[in-house]
Amino acid sequence: MIPSAFAKPGRFFRGNLHTHSNLSDGAISPEEVCRRYKAEGYDFISLTDHFVGLFNFPIADTVPFRDDEFTTILGAELHSGAQENGDLWHIVAVGLPADFAPTKTKFFVAEDDQETGPEIAQRAVDAGAFVAIAHPEWSGLTNDDAMSVTAAHAVEGYNHSCMVDAARPDGFHTLDVMLMKGRRVNVIATDDAHFADPDAFGGWVMVKAEKNDPDQLLEALKAGDFYSSQGPEIHHIEVKDKKIHVECSAAYRVVVQGRGCKAHAIWGESMTKAEMPVNKMGKSPWFRVTIVDRAGKMAWSNPIWLD
Incomplete structure (x- = not known):
């Protein structure tokens, strides 16, 4: 069994799905955001400015900045309704139509007359977007909050801005809780860049x-x-002959994680291949793979369901 990401034709394109410009609270223009990502070797981005009345509900028109080497997907960071802790929801929506209808969120404040977080996420999915729950650790998201967003395609597992500014970058606990409850969600890493830091x-x-x-x-x-x-x-x-096989760039640790405490690490020098028996995952119906290089940088697969 080979997950479709590694079986389908094509190649991998590098992209960032969460970034801000001076259309909301970012420090630089949409054009400069696109220029910098292209210069850094990215193939695409989604510019996701804060979709609130304070900024006139922006969905940045990044179409003029596309060319033969670099492209963009329209998007926004949606805000509506209160989480359990009373804070405003943050939902990343990539692939929104330019005429996506505004919310009742004028400022970064949750009000009783707003759509809930799950409702705005569902409306974005219905409009054709890929939707992710933003920075769970930074937001103080509860497990009940996360489970309430039934329309989410993914969870932000790593948010770089939240690492830089708050040392709260993670969403993997939220992801694993959702997986353990049977939710088939994936995981993304993003910048959430504002360019002031x-x-x-x-x-x-x-x-x-x-x-x-x-x-x-x-x-x-x-x-x-x-x-x-x-x-x-x-x-x-690939899962073959009752083993999980992984091929990667040079790594010193390959970790396979499953439900609950199930995890197994494989150590080696400049490993480009690793394998482990599937039964190391016990009765977990899914596993995911984390690659760690010599500098401590990581890569993460989406969850792979064994059925």
């Missing part, structure tokens, strides 16, 4: 598609045909 180019997705085309990239995201990284590459994952 060194908060860019720290986490990204590698999306498998035949062309660097917005529509193809969006469909691949929805299908889970990607992995996430801070630098290492995942070349192949």
Whole structure:
């Protein structure tokens, strides 16, 4: 069994799915955001400015900044309703139509008359977007909050800006809780860059598609045909002969995680291949793979369901 991200035709394109410009609270223009990501070797981005009335509900028109080497997907960071802790929801929506209807969120404040977080996420999915729950650790998201977003395609497992500014970058506990409750969600790494601090180019997705085309990239995201990284590459994952086989760029640790406490680490010098028996995952119906290189940078597969 080979996950479709490693079986389908095409190549991996590097992209960032969460970034801000001076259309909301970022420090630089949309054009400069796109220029910097292209200069850093990215194939695409989604510019996801804060979709609130304070900024006139922006969905940045990044179409003029596309060319033969670099493309963009329209998107926004949506805010509506209160989490259990009373704070406003943050939902990343990639692939929104330019005319997506505004919410009742004028400022960064949750009000009783707003859509709930799960409702705005569902409306974004209905409009054609790929939706992710943003920075769970930074937001103080509860497990009940996370489970309430039934429309989510993914969870932000790593958010670079939240690492730089708050040392709260993670969403993997939220992801694993959702998986343990049977929710088939994937995981993304993002920057959430605002460019006032060194908060860019720290986490990204590698999306498998035949062309660097917005529509193809969006469909691949929805299908889970990607992995996430801070630098290492995942070349192949396969379940064969009762073993999990992994091929990657040079790593000193390959970790396979499953339900609950199930995890197994494989150590080695400059490993480019690793394998372990599937039974190390016990009765876990899924596993995911984490690659760690010599510098401590990581790459993460999406969860792989054994059925």
